[in-house]
Amino acid sequence: MKGETLSHSLEIESTADAVSSALDRLEVLLGEHGIDHDRCLELRLVSEEVLTNILKYADVPAMQAHIAIDARTLELEFRDRGAPFDPLARVDPDLDQDVSERPLGGLGIHLVKQLVEDVSYRREDGQNVLRLVNKR
Amino acid sequence: MSLSIDVETHLPVRTTLRLEGRLDTDTAHSFDEELERALDSPIKILVLDCAKLDYVSSAGILSILKAQKRMNARGGKTLFGYLQPGVKKVFDIVKAVDLSSVFASVEELDEYLDSIQRDA
Numbered sequence: 001m002k003g004e005t006l007s008h009s010l011e012i013e014s015t016a017d018a019v020s021s022a023l024d025r026l027e028v029l030l031g032e033h034g035i036d037h038d039r040c041l042e043l044r045l046v047s048e049e050v051l052t053n054i055l056k057y058a059d060v061p062a063m064q065a066h067i068a069i070d071a072r073t074l075e076l077e078f079r080d081r082g083a084p085f086d087p088l089a090r091v092d093p094d095l096d097q098d099v100s101e102r103p104l105g106g107l108g109i110h111l112v113k114q115l116v117e118d119v120s121y122r123r124e125d126g127q128n129v130l131r132l133v134n135k136r
Numbered sequence: 137m138s139l140s141i142d143v144e145t146h147l148p149v150r151t152t153l154r155l156e157g158r159l160d161t162d163t164a165h166s167f168d169e170e171l172e173r174a175l176d177s178p179i180k181i182l183v184l185d186c187a188k189l190d191y192v193s194s195a196g197i198l199s200i201l202k203a204q205k206r207m208n209a210r211g212g213k214t215l216f217g218y219l220q221p222g223v224k225k226v227f228d229i230v231k232a233v234d235l236s237s238v239f240a241s242v243e244e245l246d247e248y249l250d251s252i253q254r255d256a
Contacts, residue, residue, distance in 0.1 A: 020162050038222055041191050045226070048193045052161050095231040107230050108194040114229045 004034040006069040012051065013062050019051045022065060033069050043076065043134075046115050049108035050078045050087075050130055058082030058128070069136070076132040085128055086121045088113070139163035141170045150181040150249070152217075156188035159196030167199045171206070180212040181249070185242065187218040197232050204233070213237065217245040 008029060012022045023044050030040045047065065054063045063080040092113075093106035113119055118133040142154035151174040159167055174182060182203060192200075204214045216238045219227060227233050239245035 016161065041222055045191070045193050048160060052193075052195070093230075107197055111194060111226065111229055 004069065005071070006033045006067060008067050010065045010067075011062055012065060014055055014058075014060055016055065019048075019055055022051065023048055026065065026067065029067060030069075035069070035074070042115055043074070046112045046132060047076060047078075049112050050076075050132075053087060053108055054078065054080045054082070054128075057085065072136050074134045074136055078130045078132075079127045081127050084123050086123075087130065088119060088121050139166060141167065143170065143174070145174075145177070147177055147179070149179060149253075150183060151177065151179050152183040152185055154185040154188070158191040159189060159199065160191060160193040161195040164195040164199045167196070168202070171199070171203050175206055178210075180207075180210070182207050182212065182214045183217060183245065183249075184214065185217040185245075186220070186223060187242065189223055190220060192223050192226050194230070197226070197230055200232055215239065215245060215248070217242050 006029065010022050010025060012018050026047055027040050027044045030043055031037070035043070051063065051065065054060070058080045060080045060082045063078065066075075066077040066079075068075045068077075087109050090106060090109065092110055095110075112132065116132040116134055118131075120131045120133075122129050122131070139155060139157040139159055142156070144152040144154065146152075153167075153170055153174065155167070157163070171182075184200070184203070207214045214233075214237060216233055218241055219238060224238075239248065
């Protein structure tokens with residue numbers, strides 16, 4: 001097992017294949033740095049949600065993911081140079097409507113908010129930055 | 137990451153889709169295709185056997201919600217055989233399924249199916 005601290009950045013082309021490869025890479029990196037399998041899958045999930053959102057909605061050639069693990073925290077940060085967009089500002093989906101009635105959007109970010117302890121958005125240097133922090 | 141789908145039919149009433157692997161952005165379309173094939177028959181019961189489903193993302197949830205909408209629209213039911221804990225956690229967060237349609241094991245599900253056929 002490699003040392004349990006990590007700081008790694010991924011540059012991800014705006015294609016489904018590149019996102020898929022980046023998620024695979026991320027899952028491997030997390031596993032190599034002491035994160036248990038179930039948590040690796042959860043972290044893959046929230047990353048998939050964020051990256052596919054950027055892919056779908058931002059008109060950008062690439063996006064960046066940064067992973068940092070230390071003794072106390074695990075942090076994922078996603079950046080893109082698209083138009084200012086705060087995914088957290090959208091209204092949460094209405095989950096109590098009957099399955100037949102429910103509109104189908106907004107689930108991805110809802111999952112991220114529920115699975116990650118601390119989610120925050122900021123606009124910095126012409127980039128949208130979404131930061132996900134969990135205690136280790 | 138990949139998904140394989142094993143299809144078992146008990147026509148005209150029921151089709152079981154056995155999912156193995158991951159239901160995510162990459163694989164949701166193949167589930168959607170299998171669902172369309174299953175819905176070509178007038179089935180009233182769609183069973184999604186998720187015992188070997190390791191991972192589901194919102195793309196997969198959307199496919200599952202659509203499957204339920206389609207079955208509801210024809211007066212049918214969607215039943216789920218065994219959800220792994222990680223998958224169940226995601227389903228619970230987005231309230232993707234009616235919990236009365238989730239069975240803890242294939243055996244429980246089979247018992248339920250036998251009982252409704254007895255009453256039919």
